Each structure stands twice: as C-alpha cells, then as structure tokens.
Amino acid sequence: MIELLTIVARYGRAAMVFGLLAGFALPQLAATLKPWLPELVAGLLFLNGFRIGASRALAGLREGISSLKTVVVLQMILPVVALLCFAGLGLLATPLAIAVILMLAAPSLTGSPNITQLMGHAPEPAFRLMILGTALMPLTVLPVLLLLPELGDAQTVLLAALRLSGTIALTVGLAFTCRHLLARDLKERMASAVDGLTIVALVVIVIGLMAALGPAFHSAPWPVAQWMLLALCLNFGLQYACFRWLMWRGGRRIAVPTSVVAGNRNFALFLIALPASTTEPLLIFLGCYQVPMYLTAVVMRPIYAKALSPPP
Structure with missing residues (x-):
C-alpha cells in the first residue's frame, strides 16, 4: 500500500486532472460523494497538519505580522474594493457580483x-495563511456583511465561521498531536505515502464538488461556459498578479504559496451559512471554480518556476 501511495504522489498533477474528468464523467459517483464532503475536507486538513507537523508550521511565527497583512x-x-466597484456600476445585487465578492472574502x-x-515549493507558508485566514474570517468578513445585506442574516454567517474556525483548530491540533506521538x-518513504494519500483525498473531494456541474453543462452549456470563464480569469488572474507583485517586491521565498492562496479560496464555506435563495445561482460557479483550482499545478507551474531559479 505504501508503494502504491508513493506512486500516486509521484503523479499527483495527473491524478488531480483525472479527478476533474471523473467528476464530469461520473455524475452518480459525484452525487454519492457529495454528502461526505465536510468529512473529506476535514480529513484532508488532518493530513496536511500531520505531514507538515507543528514545528514546521509554527516556525514562521516570527513572520506573523507579514502573514496578518x-x-x-x-x-x-x-472584496471591499470589488464591492464598491460593483456598487458604482449598479451591479451589486447580481449573481456575478455576489460570486466575485464572496470568493474574494473567503x-x-x-x-x-x-x-x-x-509544484516543488514549500507548503508551510500556504498552510499558515490557510490557518490564520480561517481563524480571522469572522472578523475579515464583517465589512462585506455590513455592506452587502443581500447575503442575509449576518449572525448566521458569523456563527458558521466561528464553528468552522473551531473545527479547524481541533483537527489541526489532533494532527499535530498524532505527528508528535x-x-x-x-521518514521520506512515509512522507511520500502521506502525500499520495493526500492526493487521493483531493481527487475524491473534487469528484464530489463537481456533482452539479456535469448535468448543468448538458442542460445549459452557455451559462456554464460564462461561469467557467469567470472562474478561470479570477483564479489564474489573481495568482499571476500576486506572483508578479511579490517577485517585484523581492518576496521570492513566499511568492508561490501566497499566490496559490490568493487565487484558490474556500468559497464553499459560505454555502453552508447563506440562504438558499442567495446560494442557488452560485452552485454552478462553485463547480466551475474547481477547474482552475485543480489545474493550478499544471497551468501555473511554468510561471512559478521563476521563483525556483536562482536570482540574476
């Protein structure tokens, strides 16, 4: 089993593309996996924490101010800048505006x-940003909730965000404890096996997340194509802009993990807290958003290779 997982880790990028294709081609399997997504995501978080370990994850605490910024x-x-722009254009209540704002606030x-x-870069900065960003989400989302009443009851969203923060704290704490004990x-062989198991979890998760996209593509291909274009532009555009900015500022060491985080957001978190009338039009966007997420390691790898090359 360990050897098999090691092989999976070796071909991780191809496995993630396979997960996307399976989500399209196997709608019944996707529908079966969909109810288990919260548990699968928690399992993925546990594997991340176990693989990295507390010492490596917390080694960057001295960079806490930079991560906070x-x-x-x-x-x-x-998201506030995007909200003000959409408001100025008179588009604030449209599904397009809500999708973009929520994605940026996640x-x-x-x-x-x-x-x-x-992609061959250190995962610890991305892990720290994920933990810190999720913990601070109840605070960072407040301006969006106050300026966008279309989202519904702010108290419900905040309570859901607090529950999420607590769940992540418990899961990561358990992972760190298991790694320590x-x-x-x-060892390198076991680390590769954990990486392979993580890839398997990512593949299973994306199949479940694609449950609504396959049927929608067959019934209404043009709206799906529009949402797909938006998802691709948002994800890859944010990654490229962030990468170029950090490289220009001399942040070569954190440029790739920060850029990956900038474009790949946990947009699905809002779907568990917002009213169905708000989230229903966004389900197709959520499915489309998985495509650039799972293609990041393929599409952005040549661009991010600059961060691995020695400086001139």
Whole structure:
C-alpha cells in the first residue's frame, strides 16, 4: 500500500486532472460523494497538519505580522474594493457580483499547501495563511456583511465561521498531536505515502464538488461556459498578479504559496451559512471554480518556476 501511495504522489498533477474528468464523467459517483464532503475536507486538513507537523508550521511565527497583512489584504481589502466597484456600476445585487465578492472574502482553500508542494515549493507558508485566514474570517468578513445585506442574516454567517474556525483548530491540533506521538521524525518513504494519500483525498473531494456541474453543462452549456470563464480569469488572474507583485517586491521565498492562496479560496464555506435563495445561482460557479483550482499545478507551474531559479 505504501508503494502504491508513493506512486500516486509521484503523479499527483495527473491524478488531480483525472479527478476533474471523473467528476464530469461520473455524475452518480459525484452525487454519492457529495454528502461526505465536510468529512473529506476535514480529513484532508488532518493530513496536511500531520505531514507538515507543528514545528514546521509554527516556525514562521516570527513572520506573523507579514502573514496578518496578507490575510487582511486578500480577505478584507480586495472584496471591499470589488464591492464598491460593483456598487458604482449598479451591479451589486447580481449573481456575478455576489460570486466575485464572496470568493474574494473567503479564506484559503484547504488544499493550497498540497497544490504548492506539487509544484516543488514549500507548503508551510500556504498552510499558515490557510490557518490564520480561517481563524480571522469572522472578523475579515464583517465589512462585506455590513455592506452587502443581500447575503442575509449576518449572525448566521458569523456563527458558521466561528464553528468552522473551531473545527479547524481541533483537527489541526489532533494532527499535530498524532505527528508528535507517532511519527516525530517522518521518514521520506512515509512522507511520500502521506502525500499520495493526500492526493487521493483531493481527487475524491473534487469528484464530489463537481456533482452539479456535469448535468448543468448538458442542460445549459452557455451559462456554464460564462461561469467557467469567470472562474478561470479570477483564479489564474489573481495568482499571476500576486506572483508578479511579490517577485517585484523581492518576496521570492513566499511568492508561490501566497499566490496559490490568493487565487484558490474556500468559497464553499459560505454555502453552508447563506440562504438558499442567495446560494442557488452560485452552485454552478462553485463547480466551475474547481477547474482552475485543480489545474493550478499544471497551468501555473511554468510561471512559478521563476521563483525556483536562482536570482540574476
């Protein structure tokens, strides 16, 4: 089993593309997996915490102010700027505006450290941004809730965000404890096996997340194509802009993990708290948004290779 998982880790990028295709081609399997998504995401978070370990995850605490600034810019300033722009255009109540604003207000995708590692970069900065961003989400989302009453009851959203923060704290704490007790010195072979298991979890998760997209593509291909174009532009555009900015500012070491986090957000978090009347039009966008997420390790790898090359 360990050898098999090691092989999966070796071909992680191809496995993630396979997950996307399976989500399209196997709608019944996707529908079966969909109810288990919360447990699968928690399992993925546990694997991340176990693989990285407390010592490596917390080694960057001295960079806490820098990480805090990054979270505030990504999760608070960007969505408020987008909100004001849409308001100025008279489009604030449209599904397009709500999708963009919520995506920008969301914390990092749980799988961002894995995506970063698949491209050969250190996953710890992405892991720290994911933990910090999720913990601060109840605060960073407040301006959006106050300025966008179309989202519904702010108290419901905040309570859901607090529950999420608590769940992540417990899961990561358990992962750190298990790593300390069972594998304080994780050998390379076992680390590769954990990476392979993480890839399997990512593949299973994306199949479940694609449950609504396949049928929608067959029944209404043009709206799906429009949402797909928006998802691709948002995800890859944010990643490229953030990468170029950080490289220009001399942040080569954190450029890739921060850029991956900038484009890959846990937009699905809002779907568990907002009213169905608000989220129903956004389900197709959620499915489309998985495509650039799972193609990041393939599409953005040549661009991010600049961060691995020695500086001139």
